[in-house]
Amino acid sequence: MGSTNDLTHGLDDIVIVGGGLAGLFCALKLAPCPVTVISAAPLGEGASSAWAQAGIAAAVGEGDTPESHAADTVAVGGGIVDEAVALGLAREAGARIHDLLQYGVPFDRDLEGKLAVGREAAHSARRIVHVRGDMAGKAIIAALTEAVRQTPSIRVIEGYVAETLLTDHGRVSGLQVRNAADATATPVTIAARAVVLATGGIGHLYAVTTNPPEASGLGLALAARAGAIVADPEFIQFHPTAIMVGRDPAPLATEALRGEGVTLINAKGERFMLALNPLAELAPRDIVARGVFAEIAAGRGAFLDATAALGAKFAEKFPTVYASCRAAGIDPATQPIPVAPAAHYHMGGIAVDPRGRTSIDGLWAGGEVSSTGAHGANRLASNSLLEAVVYAARIAEDINGITSASPAPSIGEQPVPRNYAMPPLTEANLRNMMSSHVGVIRDGERLAEAIRSFASIEQNTGNIALRNMATTALLVATAAWSRQESRGAHYRSDYPDENPLLAKRTMTTLAEARKIAAAISQGKPANTLSLSA
CATH class of the missing domain: 3.50.50.60 (FAD/NAD(P)-binding domain)
Structure with missing residues (x-):
């Protein structure tokens, strides 16, 4: 067709x-x-x-197993990975790689014609299949x-953006879409028996991100506004090595660079990750991101140094990163690359x-x-x-x-907290607030300020795109405020340790997020609300 x-x-x-x-x-x-x-x-x-x-992680190399892959996944996940899900994912990896080969994906192969595999941070084996590095x-x-x-x-x-998910008696009945190039165009309704949301992540809610503008949390907002349950919205991975050359989105310096021996240094030439974790540059991303963030905050800067590990081989092994650097006037074969953490994956x-x-x-x-x-x-x-x-x-x-699934109970809409004293947010202000208040390092006071702002815009804006961004931002900020501990990629400076009682996933709804926002706007004490079970 x-x-x-x-x-x-x-x-x-x-x-x-x-x-x-x-x-x-x-x-x-x-x-x-x-x-x-x-x-x-x-x-x-x-x-x-x-x-x-x-690339794609898959236990296809000699001596590797799905069980080992799943164990690595669980080890990194901060105590709340669903182990059965992780194992199922790892066991199906080989079949899905085969599918992609059938669709024409030219994965790299070794001299014997087998799939070539590389290693990345926190993997115990070489199991990443690549294409040209x-x-x-x-x-x-x-x-x-x-x-x-x-x-x-x-x-x-192509060229149409979904704006609203339509439901009838708790069941999806279709979508409302609009021409992406014309915000004033009349929306079009599409009826459907089944809707699959595959809209990507939320990185563009942040001022510094590696994600394209389309990754603005749209699908999450559509589902949440229709009453869907949302899981773990507070956990956002910040890639530690976005290339800081003034571009939005920021180009990405792949983690595979560090897998090849590239090091992180500050402006003094010191390898700062050695003192923070035994794995140094190959530590889990949340640890590396906070390490990079701390060097920048201290005024020492952060750089990837590939001059010794790759040198003249850089362009051949990592052509995409090389091109991004050269476009900014940096020669990564001979010069360190300036980097910073950026919102990368939800x-x-x-x-x-x-x-x-x-x-x-x-x-x-x-x-x-x-x-x-x-x-x-x-x-x-x-x-x-x-x-x-x-x-x-x-x-x-x-x-x-499937023929027909059992209808899920409808989650009713609840009143939205209003705060008319706050000026309306623009997209730029929302992104800046997400970076400054809901970013790599968080605290209760700044999260509460962000929540008040996002709740206001979610209720009062007439811009549908901005409303959907604010909806997703509100879900992230309220979950981060509720999780009064540090776990994985979620770091609270006012709660720097893990709380064993909170070693569980967050399950929430937009209605719950609005309740939290209302309580905060009324000055309700933080300890009267707890993480959703």
Whole structure:
């Protein structure tokens, strides 16, 4: 069927929102069942997965096992990884890599023709499959986009953004979409039996991010406003080495660089990670991000130094990073690369079961917009692309085999706290507040200030896109405020230690977030509200 922007027909049986890895893979797995893919940007261009440099984690190397992969995932996740989910993910990895090969993804191979595997932080074995070193995401999306365009059963609608999820008696009934290029255009309603949200993450809610503008938390907001349960929204991974050359989004210096021996230094040339963790540069990302953040905050700066480990081989081994540096006038073969932490990946999202089902009948979610329990409080490197393809395949299988699911109970809307004394937020102000108040290091006072601001804009703005951003920001900030401990990527300077009583996932709703915002605006003591079980 190919690409078309014709929305003038009746019921769409299955609609997928999002043109990244999860959405495209799910559409292909649903073939020959007719499916419509809605993408605000041209396929792949607005997808974070297309920017993923490192690759996909899979225990396909000699001597490696899914059990070892799952154990590494659990070890990094801060005590709240669902171990059964992690093991299932690892065990399906090989089959999904085979699928991608069948779709034409040119994974790197060794001299014997076997899949070449690399190692990244906190992995106990070399198990990352790459494409030309740092081009995995781009190559995967290019191959899947071509496959989708050649599949007659897939209709692609580009240039439209989803604004509202429609429900009827607790069940999804369709979507409201609008032309992405015209905010004043009349919205169009698409009826559907099944909706799959594959809209990506929330990185663009932050002023410094590696994510494209489309990663603004849209899918999470759509589901939350419809009453869906949201899991672990406070857990956001900040990539420790975004290249600071004045670009938005910031280019990413892949973690694979550190896997090849590249070191982190400050302006004095000191390797500061050696004193912070035995694994130094290969410590979990949350530890490295806080280390980099601290050096910058202290005025010493932070840099990746590849001059000894790679030198003249840099351009050949990491062409994407090399090109980003050279465009900014930096030669990474001979000069250190300035870096800083940037919002990179959301471990939280719409709560889903092992089949990708949400708490709303007829709604599935896959990829970064979902929360499966696989990542816990801190994602293991290169597990994100794996999770996207594993759950996309499961969602397709579930939709193909389902006739009607039991309707989930509807979660009623509750009054939104109002604070008319606060000036309206712009998108830039919201992003700056997320970075300063809900970023790498957090505290209760600044979180409360952010919550009041986000609650105000969520209620009072007439801009639908900004309202959806504020909805997701409110969910993140209230969950971060409620988790009065430090765990994984969530760090509270006023609660710097883990609390064993809080070693559980967060399950919340927009209604609960609004209750917390109302309590804060009324000056209710923090200890009267607790983390959702």
